[in-house]
Amino acid sequence: MDYYAALMRHATDPDDLTVLAVAGVLAAAVDEGGTERLPIPGLDAEETHWLLARWFPDAESSLGLYFGASAADKQRRPSYDDIALVVLLKAHANPAAGTTTEIHCISHTLASACAGSKHLWQELRLSSRGELSALLNYWFPTLAERNVYGMKWKKFLYREVCGSEGLNLCRASSCGECSEYSSCFGLE
Template sequence: MNITRVADASDGAHTGIATYHLLTGCHPAKADISSDSDFDRHVLASIVAAAAMEAEPIFDKVGLSSDELAALLEQNFPSIRIEDEKLLLHCKRDESDEVAMVRDLLFAQRSTEGDTGRWLAAMIARRAIEPNHLWEDLGLRDRGELARLLRRHFAPLAARNINNMRWKRFFYRILCEDDGLVICTMPVCTQCTDFNLCFGDESGQSRMAERRRDALLQAPAPVTAGGWTS
């Protein structure tokens, strides 16, 4: 099965859940994120699962090269064996100037060492160009998880969002300010007609939430999906 579709299902939400379950062994709603390491694995699995719901190759949708994605899976989900030939072609990261700017901003503001922060800078930047709220396109369960992610791995940048601006708007505001540009001429945000675009509600249902409460994920044994097996 092509790795661009980790589960062959017409229901995109179910595809994401199946991918998350394949990686972690549990349903996303039941993930234990009490420790930082568990939280990091939850975030990485969520981003990969969100990307699996879309049409392009997963490494394109998560903003990593095929080698980086393979290393991420090996380091964080060692029970997964990579069998899909597309992850073995050493495809380079393909990113636009816009994605690269956000990635560089995040990378420069890292507060943790190691591969995870580096991968997350690229992954967040790539998912930020998708159309939904950023926490949704990262596959997270709510905006609070995104705030925790940014405070943990990009603390200096997160600390600058003192007014709780929407994160994507905040990233671009910082990029403009750091370049000496003025993106808003209003002296007070509450007087601006675009206030809701910057500070509006970001609540909603997770993209991977099950659409029927009584439909529980039944993981087949053995599990095989998109060139990965556990």
């Protein structure tokens, strides 16, 4: 089954970037390991049920996405980095963008996607970096606006996590002199 397409048939708004990104993470999890991969790491079963009902009403029963509280025990535990990233995102969340519960769900969804190996917009199954930029500017505007040099988003977010904890893992004092430049900047 194409879970992404099936989820989107239940979407509250198929043009909403939040809906598209959440669908991307849910579908990637189920495609990879079935409903055993739910709930989303960092969210418990109840929160993931809530998220599904919020943005994809009736999708759970229609798609057979049954998982209970015990499923959370088998799920990948959020890493220290995941948790630190969620704390950072929430600290910059725009309260006018959504409810506290929505911000909680979106923050964990993004942190979960950051654990993947592809560019963040690809992990979210968005169509471009531009869509991801718009999504981050909507939910976390004060954080997004700090990416003034257009750093790759996942690199930027983790660098902000390090900075918020007083760490600096950069290999050079300036980006222009750094051997890692191409991994931090450029097309994504």
